[in-house]
Amino acid sequence: MAAAEQPRVLVVEDEPAQREVLSYNLEAEGFSVSKAENGEEALLCVDEESPDIIVLDWMLPSVSGIEVCRRLKTRNETRNIPIIMLSARAEEVDRVRGLETGADDYVIKPYSVVELMARVRAQLRRTRPATVGERLEYEDIILDAETHKVSRGGDMLKLGPTEFRLLSTFMEKPGRVWSREQLLDRVWGRDIYVDTRTVDVHIGRLRKALCQHGGEDPVRTVRGAGYALG
CATH class of the missing domain: 3.40.50.2300 (Response regulator)
Structure with a gap:
């Protein structure tokens, strides 16, 4: 882990x-x-x-x-x-x-x-249900934290480990707006220095993964604030 x-x-x-x-x-x-x-x-x-x-x-x-x-x-x-x-x-x-x-x-x-x-x-x-292996659902997206698998509309998705942690964070609190700094803290941890622009790169990868079988992008950009799911 x-x-x-x-x-x-x-x-x-x-x-x-x-x-x-x-x-x-x-x-x-x-x-x-x-x-x-x-x-x-x-x-x-x-x-x-x-x-x-x-x-x-x-x-x-x-x-x-x-x-x-x-x-x-x-x-x-x-x-x-x-x-x-x-x-x-x-x-x-x-x-x-x-x-x-x-x-x-x-x-x-x-x-x-x-x-x-x-x-x-x-x-x-x-x-924080994902941290204890719970299954999370948002619309047609299912994240199984125990098996580390994600599906959308019944299709399995391929996500990297960082994208998986990002999605877990979003799915634990749908609708909440997360700033880049908050996502760095939650996903990367405070002991690792990562530039805030890295968040944008991985958000882009997450969006691509979520839409690899079609469907609308569920990740919302909130100008001047950050990102949210839904």
Whole structure:
């Protein structure tokens, strides 16, 4: 799996042993993991790395997990990142507070690592389905992320790996306009320098691949903004 295809998980946990166990298990499941040990560091990591999901401990030094969650869920650019809250607080009132603050899931310590991995995948299935092998459909286009195959109108299409990742990104959120910078981050990854004009080249290849058996071009150019599917 190419680095840019790996779902990015941010683990925010101040206990070193817990942080390492979580990171080890997530990496073993094929995730790309970043780590933070306090709330301030977590907020900085989110701005720098745009994770696909956050596993967030409630009790943190400096800025608490609840406050980190509240801040992220009130910002347009981060509000859709799923947050799984970890807490030793088992009372219903605490669970409700965590969820009302914006957490997408609430897991009580001690927890089963296997169950937590399943919850991470469940959240990604909702927000980034292609990264966990889901089948995506848009009009007559079908993308099977598990078998890495794409068809349109029943005809199999030949796509390169970069075009496949571009199409996956578009099909996860049809209609959303992606800037070139956002596509570079999502498809190529932040660790690789690629000129924004490279995006245009691969969009052209994707369009050609999607229309190789006929049909209209489903990729829309939004002047001054970027590209969208539909």
